[in-house]
Amino acid sequence: FNVYQTMPNPDPNRLPVVYEEWEEMAREVLEDGPYYYVAGGAGGEDTMKANLKAFSRWKIVPRMLRDVEERDISVELFGRTYQSPLMLAPIGVQSIIHPDGEIASARACAEMNVPYITSSASTKPMEKIAEEMGDAPRWFQLYWNRDPEVTKSFLQRAEASGYSAIVATLDTPMMAWRENDLKNVYLPFLVGEGVGNYLTDPAFCAKLDKSPHEDPTSAIMHWTQTFGNPTLTWKDIAFLKENTSLPILLKGILHPEDAKLAVEHGVDGIIVSNHGGRQVDGAIGALDALPLICDEVKNEIPVLMDSGIRRGSDIVKALALGAKAVLIGRPCMYGLAVAGERGVREVLQNLTADMDLTMALAGERSIQDLKRSILIEKD
Numbered sequence: 529f530n531v532y533q534t535m536p537n538p539d540p541n542r543l544p545v546v547y548e549e550w551e552e553m554a555r556e557v558l559e560d561g562p563y564y565y566v567a568g569g570a571g572g573e574d575t576m577k578a579n580l581k582a583f584s585r586w587k588i589v590p591r592m593l594r595d596v597e598e599r600d601i602s603v604e605l606f607g608r609t610y611q612s613p614l615m616l617a618p619i620g621v622q623s624i625i626h627p628d629g630e631i632a633s634a635r636a637c638a639e640m641n642v643p644y645i646t647s648s649a650s651t652k653p654m655e656k657i658a659e660e661m662g663d664a665p666r667w668f669q670l671y672w673n674r675d676p677e678v679t680k681s682f683l684q685r686a687e688a689s690g691y692s693a694i695v696a697t698l699d700t701p702m703m704a705w706r707e708n709d710l711k712n713v714y715l716p717f718l719v720g721e722g723v724g725n726y727l728t729d730p731a732f733c734a735k736l737d738k739s740p741h742e743d744p745t746s747a748i749m750h751w752t753q754t755f756g757n758p759t760l761t762w763k764d765i766a767f768l769k770e771n772t773s774l775p776i777l778l779k780g781i782l783h784p785e786d787a788k789l790a791v792e793h794g795v796d797g798i799i800v801s802n803h804g805g806r807q808v809d810g811a812i813g814a815l816d817a818l819p820l821i822c823d824e825v826k827n828e829i830p831v832l833m834d835s836g837i838r839r840g841s842d843i844v845k846a847l848a849l850g851a852k853a854v855l856i857g858r859p860c861m862y863g864l865a866v867a868g869e870r871g872v873r874e875v876l877q878n879l880t881a882d883m884d885l886t887m888a889l890a891g892e893r894s895i896q897d898l899k900r901s902i903l904i905e906k907d
């Protein structure tokens with residue numbers, strides 16, 4: 529990444545570099561409803577703030593004279609080598625952000641060889657996204673449906689269309705108290721955005737009186753009643769394991785005791801996340817939860833993290849605190865809003881370059897070498 533060597537001939541159509549500028553531009557192009565749906569969080573947004581504060585509290589203590597000319601930013605997960613520790617966080621309803629929605633994001637990821645995580649709540653069916661991606665790496669995020677047949681069908685469809693891991697999101701058995709969306713009377717799902725993956729599902733459609741084509745409103749209402757399942761307990765993990773041979777990661781883990789239970793129940797990975805502060809307002813910042821969870825898991829299974837990553841130094845800190853990889857959420861969605869596929873690609877490129885430079889300047893040559901010892905916690 530020789531970013532500065534390209535500077536003498538800047539692209540006249542260049543896009544922002546600064547995260548805050550992407551967000552400002554996204555604010556200009558999006559209506560209130562979609563903008564606040566993406567940018568807003570639960571309640572008074574205390575957890576959203578806690579996510580950012582946690583990153584600024586940890587400080588990097590750089591080391592000198594360590595030959596950082598050659599660097600390795602690749603990571604290995606579940607027997608596959610990935611080019612960098614970045615992934616795109618599962619984000620539903622991307623059609624409210626840009627008309628090309630998930631297709632644009634998935635293409636940008638495929639081009640960058642960054643794994644794309646397709647959300648259950650994608651506007652487009654998971655097979656269509658897979659087709660766009662060719663052989664590029666992709667995982668599937670499961671919203672565990674109340675109807676076990678739908679959950680089973682989603683798992684089968686993901687395997688059949690070349691997804692290589694399942695991310696089961698546990699923190700959203702129901703939508704949280706989101707004040708902006710209530711104020712704006714805006715929930716994308718109620719107008720049919722984000723249910724595309726369900727409306728093509730044979731198990732989902734089998735439970736409808738009429739086809740979604742004939743009666744879209746009833747199909748959407750059926751979706752609202754079944755998309756999440758608050759009755760689940762740890763015993764139900766066995767159901768997932770029985771119904772897929774893919775590695776299973778649990779997303780939304782914040783308590784070390786839950787991390788311990790995840791290991792005991794034989795899952796393959798954990799994603800420490802508070803859903804970007806969109807579910808439990810007042811919850812612990814995700815980066816604050818990360819070291820506690822890594823201490824509990826002791827490298828038995830990989831721990832990934834998201835919620836609050838905005839710059840390369842954030843990625844370095846998360847990796848130093850024990851994350852094997854990180855998921856990028858809102859920054860890519862602002863890129864999508866501003867410039868579609870190109871916007872997502874540029875955000876990913878910038879974050880990767882920023883991470884690589886920060887790692888080198890901190891005196892580290894590889895992701896594997898990033899340890900907690902390069903950080904101190906300072907208020």
Ligand code: FNR
Binds near residue numbers: 617803857
């Ligand atoms: C999300 N997130 C999310 N997570 C998930 O498992 N399934 C989903 O469908 C969605 N949808 C979704 C929509 C929007 C608009 C946002 C902003 C987020 C959560 C996402 O995967 C991730 O955890 C957060 O985005 C991380 O927080 P930051 O870094 O984006 O603030």
